[in-house]
Amino acid sequence: MTTFVDNVTLHLRAGHGGNGCVSVRREKFKPLAGPDGGNGGHGGDIILVADPQTTTLLGYHRAPHRSSANGGPGMGDHRAGANGGDLELPVPLGTVVKDRDGNELADMSEPGMRFIAAPGGQGGLGNAALSTTKRKAPGFALLGIPGYEGDVVLELKTVADVALVGYPSAGKSSLVAALSAARPKIADYPFTTLHPNLGVVQAGDVRYTIADVPGLIEGASEGKGLGLEFLRHVERCTALLHVLDCATLDPGRDPISDLDIILTELAAYPVPEGQKPLLERPQLIALNKIDVPEGRELADFVTADLEERGYRVFEISTVSHEGLRQLSFALAELVEQGRAEIAAEPPRERIVLRPSAVNEQDYTVKVEGGSYGDIYRILGVKPERWVAQTDFANDEAVGFLADRLAKLGVEERLFKAGAIAGSTVVIGKGEGIIFDWEPTLTSTAELITAPRGTDARLDGDRRRTSDERRSTYFERMDAKAEARAELEREREAGLWKDSDHTEGTAMETEER
Ligand SMILES: Nc1nc2c(ncn2[C@@H]2O[C@H](COP(=O)(O)OP(=O)(O)OP(=O)(O)O)[C@@H](O)[C@H]2O)c(=O)[nH]1
Numbered sequence: 001m002t003t004f005v006d007n008v009t010l011h012l013r014a015g016h017g018g019n020g021c022v023s024v025r026r027e028k029f030k031p032l033a034g035p036d037g038g039n040g041g042h043g044g045d046i047i048l049v050a051d052p053q054t055t056t057l058l059g060y061h062r063a064p065h066r067s068s069a070n071g072g073p074g075m076g077d078h079r080a081g082a083n084g085g086d087l088e089l090p091v092p093l094g095t096v097v098k099d100r101d102g103n104e105l106a107d108m109s110e111p112g113m114r115f116i117a118a119p120g121g122q123g124g125l126g127n128a129a130l131s132t133t134k135r136k137a138p139g140f141a142l143l144g145i146p147g148y149e150g151d152v153v154l155e156l157k158t159v160a161d162v163a164l165v166g167y168p169s170a171g172k173s174s175l176v177a178a179l180s181a182a183r184p185k186i187a188d189y190p191f192t193t194l195h196p197n198l199g200v201v202q203a204g205d206v207r208y209t210i211a212d213v214p215g216l217i218e219g220a221s222e223g224k225g226l227g228l229e230f231l232r233h234v235e236r237c238t239a240l241l242h243v244l245d246c247a248t249l250d251p252g253r254d255p256i257s258d259l260d261i262i263l264t265e266l267a268a269y270p271v272p273e274g275q276k277p278l279l280e281r282p283q284l285i286a287l288n289k290i291d292v293p294e295g296r297e298l299a300d301f302v303t304a305d306l307e308e309r310g311y312r313v314f315e316i317s318t319v320s321h322e323g324l325r326q327l328s329f330a331l332a333e334l335v336e337q338g339r340a341e342i343a344a345e346p347p348r349e350r351i352v353l354r355p356s357a358v359n360e361q362d363y364t365v366k367v368e369g370g371s372y373g374d375i376y377r378i379l380g381v382k383p384e385r386w387v388a389q390t391d392f393a394n395d396e397a398v399g400f401l402a403d404r405l406a407k408l409g410v411e412e413r414l415f416k417a418g419a420i421a422g423s424t425v426v427i428g429k430g431e432g433i434i435f436d437w438e439p440t441l442t443s444t445a446e447l448i449t450a451p452r453g454t455d456a457r458l459d460g461d462r463r464r465t466s467d468e469r470r471s472t473y474f475e476r477m478d479a480k481a482e483a484r485a486e487l488e489r490e491r492e493a494g495l496w497k498d499s500d501h502t503e504g505t506a507m508e509t510e511e512r
């Protein structure tokens with residue numbers, strides 16, 4: 001809606017976590033004195049910070065790739081790796097953070113507000129931290145997790161310092177054009193302006209922004225005319241400027257009653273929590289169109305009344321540019337005062353936004369059909385993180401992963417989903433990590449999850465049929481008979497002495 005919307009896509013790469021260390025302490029006369037491998041450091045976060053001193057996203061246009069530091073690896077002697085420092089990126093107030101699909105992630109509206117746009121990776125535990133009473137000397141450590149890598153889109157809605165309000169055709173857009181380089185549409189019919197126009201004014205050393213708002217009429221708060229909807233574009237303004245038309249030909253209208261009606265409508269506008277109601281902000285009055293003789297007369301006539309009500313009044317013409325200089329300096333003064341007040345305010349409690357929280361305990365088991373049979377896919381924060389932490393070249397580390405998965409109840413869930421021994425199980429998206437599943441559960445109650453009358457144990461191909469058993473039995477019997485016959489032949493041939501005979505008997509007992 002507003003003009004001057006700045007837009008930039010940031011490519012972020014947060015620091016990776018450092019790997020944990022495997023190390024064993026050595027002491028004199030005690031070469032294996034316990035594990036002492038330190039933990040890896042955490043990768044640094046990339047944090048957006050709403051900063052009143054920053055006014056543009058230009059710096060990010062020029063350098064859109066940003067990354068934070070990696071965590072250091074753990075070391076022996078219980079030395080932990082250093083954490084990677086966070087990277088803070090200042091953004092102007094009013095910056096809206098979105099993902100690539102346009103979903104809003106954060107509105108950086110409060111000074112000092114922080115948004116963790118890319119969290120750093122967790123460091124891996126060293127073998128010292130992994131030792132327990134049961135596992136006294138772990139021969140493995142956990143790997144560090146990669147930091148978040150992805151894009152965010154920053155959108156800046158420029159926030160006007162001064163909002164110009166008034167009736168349609170009062171000359172608001174003309175005034176924006178006269179004070180700044182902006183060239184909004186100007187015409188002699190009501191509601192020419194359909195969205196706010198923004199202009200930058202330079203008055204002496206002070207530079208500030210002004211925005212006109214579509215004209216307001218009586219009943220605007222009930223939706224008449226274009227309603228009050230557009231005031232949200234200026235609801236963060238420091239000051240208001242009432243533009244009053246002194247040369248209107250409408251019967252029944254005059255600057256004073258126009259002002260009263262606008263004030264009533266503005267009073268009905270609900271500002272967001274934590275902001276000053278519009279009418280409690282500083283306000284100036286511009287009596288416009290004094291290049292028209294009747295206009296000047298009327299302006300002179302009402303000035304005293306308005307001043308009595310406490311307003312500073314400026315008689316101006318956007319055509320002849322009379323009075324504009326004084327007006328622009330008076331506005332600059334208000335803006336400067338407002339800025340000083342904000343700077344003097346005690347810093348608000350820091351608001352920290354994190355990327356949408358997910359339930360870490362949650363995971364899903366999905367069955368996917370494939371050309372090699374069913375695949376059981378496990379998706380979830382914890383299982384996927386654990387896999388990332390596992391050094392698959394280390395059997396102990398793999399065993400530790402299996403224990404963790406079992407504790408989470410993954411086996412039971414796989415059974416319920418229909419997995420059997422030898423099924424293909426994938427953890428994570430895409431290729432993920434692929435396992436041939438070997439269940440460790442053995443108790444009958446857990447095994448019998450199939451309908452009554454069937455039993456998962458019978459489905460396995462490891463159980464022999466009775467035919468198979470019978471044939472092995474006969475094979476063995478034949479072999480025994482063969483061995484006996486052989487011994488008999490040897491004895492008859494006189495190869496045996498009596499004392500050796502016992503061996504044959506012993507062999508037979510063993511065979512039984
Ligand atoms: N004579 C004279 N005419 C003016 C002056 N300022 C504006 N006008 C005329 O008034 C008419 C309305 O001016 P705009 O600037 O479009 O008024 P606006 O307040 O923006 O009106 P909306 O956008 O409809 O709310 C135009 O025809 C302008 O030329 C002035 O100082 N003197």
Ligand SMILES: [Mg+2]
Nearest residue numbers: 172173192193
């Ligand atoms: Mg206009």
